[in-house]
Amino acid sequence: MSNQPQLIDKVLRLLAEQNTEKVKLAITDMDGILRGKLMSFEKFSGIVEKGFGFCNVVFGWDSADVAYDNSQYTGWHSGYPDATAVVDLNTFRQVPWDNETPFFLADFCDSKGKGLEVCPRSLLKKIIGQANSNGYTPYFSQEFEWFNLQDNTEELYNGKFRDTRPMTPGMFGYSLQRVAQKNDYFNDLFDLLKKFGVPIEGLHTETGPGVYEAAITYSEVLEAADRAVLFKSGVKQIAHLHGVIATFMAKFNENLPGCSGHVHQSLWSTAKKQNLFYDNKKTTGISGLMESYMAGQLTCLPFILPMFAPTVNSYKRLVEGAWAPTTLTWAIDNRTTALRALPGSSSSTRLETRVVGSDSNPYLAMAACLAAGLYGINNKLKLKTQPTVGNGYADIRNGTLPRNLWEATQAMKTSPIAAELFGATFVEHFTATREWEWRQFSKVVTDWELKRYLEII
Known part of the structure; x- marks a missing residue:
């Protein structure tokens, strides 16, 4: 797992010509959060071929930097040593809102140079390899909805994350009026992200106060996942420059719609460059x-759901009548089902997996979509039921999704299918991180409990 000498020479020569003094490097943790560092150009030149040490705690703690106590991969028992991270020079970008600083993503590898089994990006690359070996080139894209808040970081912490204020009021889906009110921010998102190598196909307001939705231009699946991860991080940074906090929580407010991270996907013939999802004879x-x-x-969904819905909050989005699915259903162009088939032309026919939330780790979400789809192809599975007609929430012929993170995690933890798709090592580590997440939630006394019980009980 190393870079080609020709590519190394090309990148280093380009950076030297630009008088580069520093480089940003980043990896993605289990929660899809970018973790990285700024490195001098001299240091970067020395590690670009074989990699560099990066503390493996990034796979041993949660989104709040609290160390897991149930991880076999790393912990106090291991002393949190460095793992080897190798720069992927194909991810080279420059950050337009940070003085064009060069930026690269990196992967983790084990002592034998193979992709680390618990690394989300390495997992996706493994699944891509399986698709490629069957002659398929997967094309994917992800779209995100997110809330934009007026509050600055200091106000959030001082207020204990209460009384947040949306950037704009009212339910203004597809509103040009609301866009015009925050025109500089709206246009910066579109323009700066494109310069950052994350082109947006469409950007608009969504239903809810201060909500935007963006569809990222499709590409081969690894690039699509890179774009999705960098989109979320980039949006947060651009938002900050405009005095805005962008949140990708799946359910920001119980009285408002949740935020999706739908994944669009198709398989193409590597040899013939044809969309294999399209059949004009049907x-x-x-x-x-x-x-x-x-x-x-549909077969795998009950056993891989935590990769689409990874937090306690995720399941508050997956409720009836909130534009998110609850049943194991499929249909053609129906937004109430788990899978929305979008047949069209030979270039546009694709599948939209609507279960995925905006809080998902794009590498894991796309790996799960692709692995489950390949499972169906390799096992020659047939759709058990006809497409849903009308309300997908009422169609329980194939069953329903797990109702919370604990239930979903236990289904994945004990599933032979999950182990077959992703490997036992990954499943053991990932489900342990989701059990940890549930434990952290379960011990907290919430405002709801105090209001409901404190005086009356």
């Missing part, structure tokens, strides 16, 4: 291979 336009791909996702 009245639906959907190929038999796409049907098997969907059947695989």
Whole structure:
């Protein structure tokens, strides 16, 4: 797992010509959060071929930097040593809102140079390898909804994260009026992210106060996941420059719609450069291979849900009547089902997996989509039911999704399917991190409990 000498020479020569003094490097942890450092150009030149040491605690703590006590991979028992991270020079970008500072993503590898089993980006690359070996080139993209708040960071912490104020009031989906009120921010998102190598296909307001939605331009799946991770981080940084806090929580407010992170996907023939999801001989336009791909996702969904819905908060989005699915359903262009098939032309036919929340780790969400789809193809699975007609919430022919993080995690932890798709080492580590997340939530006395019980009980 190292870079080609020609590519190394090309990148170092380019950076030297730009008189580069420092470089940003980043990896993605289990929660999809970018963790990184600023490195001198001299140091970067010395590690670019074989990698550098990065404390493996990034896979041993949660989003609040609290160390897990149930991780076998690392912990106090291991002393939190460095793991080897190798720069992926193909991810080279420059940060337009930070003086064009060069930026790279890195992967973790083990002592033998193979992708680290608990590393989300390495997991996705492993699944991509399986697709490629079958002659498939996966094309993916992710779209995100998120709330934009007026509060600055100091106000949030002083107020204990209460009384937040949306950037704009009212339910203004697809509103040009609300966009015009924050025109500089809106246009900076579109323009700066494009310069950052994260092109946006569409950007608009969504239903809810201060809510935006963006669809990232599709690409091969690894690039799509990189773009999605960098989109979320980039949006937060650009928002900060405008006095805004961007949150990708799946359910920011119980009285408002949740925020999705739908994943669009198709498989193309590597040899023939054709969309294998499209079949013009069928009245639906959907190929038999796409049907098997969907059947695989529906079969696997109950056992991989934490990769789409990774937090306690995720499951407060997955409720009836909130534009998020609750049943194991599929249909053509139906926004109430788990899978929304979008047949069209040979270039546009694709699947939208609507279970995925905006709080997901894009590497894990896309790895889960692709692995489950390949499972259906490899096992020649057929769709058990006809497409849902009308309200997907009422269609329970195939069953329903797990209702909370604990239930979903236990289903994944004990599932032979999950172990087959991702490997036992990854499943053991990832489900332990989700059990930890549930434990942290379960011990907290909430405002709801105090208001409900303090005086009356």
